[in-house]
Structures are given as C-alpha cells and as structure tokens.
Amino acid sequence: SITLIVVVAVFSFFWDGLSMLTSTADSYSDVFVYNQIDGSRSIKFSNNFGDFLPKNSSWSPGWEVKAAKLDNDEFTDFFLYNKTNGQWFKSVYDDSGEFTYNNGTWSPDWETYVLDLNGDGLSDVFLYNRSIGYWFKCLNVSGQDGFSCGQRGQWDPGWQIYPVRLNTDSLDDLFLYNQGSGVWFRAVNEIADNFNLTQGNYWSP
Secondary structure, three states: OEEEEEEOOOOOOOEOOEOOOOOOOOOOOEEEEEEOOOOEEEEEEEOOOOOEEEEEEEOOOOOEEEEEOOOOOOOOEEEEEOOOOOEEEEEEEOOOOOEEEEEEEOOOOOEEEEEOOOOOOOOEEEEEOOOOOEEEEEEEOOOOOOEEEEEEEEOOOOOEEEEEOOOOOOOOEEEEEOOOOOOEEEEEEEOOOEEEEEEOOOOOO
C-alpha cells in the first residue's frame, strides 16, 4: 500500500495515512509519499506556481510511517516502525530533502500512536498490543537517540485507540472505543498516574 502524507505549515497528528505537517520553512503545502511494497519514497515540494518539485529516494519496504516532531526545529520528521520484526527508526528531516536516523528494536506487533505524552512539545510513542492489552509510554527525550519506555500498564485487549486532547493541560490524551460492545473510555494522560480512565455511556456497536 502507499502512505500519502500531505505536508502543510501546521503540525498535527498522523491520521490513517494522511496528515498535515511541516517540511519546509515556507507556507506552501508539500506532499510525502511512501510505498510500503517497494520502499520508494518521494518528497514533493510545492511552490507558488501550483506545481510540485519531487525529490525521490527509497527506504526498505514494510514500514509503518507516521509524521512526528522529533526535535526542536520547525520541520516535520517521521517515525518508522516495522510491525513484523519490531525495528523502529527516528527519521529526522535535515532541510535538504534527506534524513538523519536513530534506530532501535521493540518486540513486534505493537500498535503505535504518535503524540505528546509529557508536554514538552516533542512527539512520543504510545504502544498498545491489541491482542493482550499491554501498553507502554515511550518518551522521546530531547538530546537522546532512543525512547524511554518506563511507564507501562495493561488494559483489556481489543480497544481502538485515538489520540485526542481531553483537557486544557499540555499533555495529549487517548480515547478508547470497543467496536464490538460499544463501550468507550476517556483516558486522560497524567504524568505521575499514567492515565485517569472515565467510562462513558454505551454507544451502539
């Protein structure tokens, strides 16, 4: 499949392969395209003539690619995860159409969600195993190559999880929904207490 990411001047979450984010210092919308089958990728830089100027390259195939803010500059970066072997990469954009990389390995089969878990303005990764319910908060610490995955817990398996903002603090939260039963929870992110879960009224499945 092909991952299509539309790049504009406002950073937001990666959502089902389509996201709004920043890749160049101008105000024009750019496009990032990645083909999971053959690994080809292209950054298509827009200009004020209504056209796109492509810069083509490749990664290995099979990555889940999600837009992220991994450092403190104004450009959008990408988080790559291979669900089969657990390998991940921080791909930090360097303003020339290229990336610098840091990598590591987690266990396979995690669902990954990119959001700000500690309020520092950088993207972290929330891991959830839909089969058994285990989860981890993996914090992207500024100046460090990897992630700090210290906070963990276990919920019921089978949740659909959506990054959201549920209050006015600087932390991103989660919305949990069980498509089979219609049960949903607000999972308010609290740094010290992991998450504060509040169940809502049942919706129809």
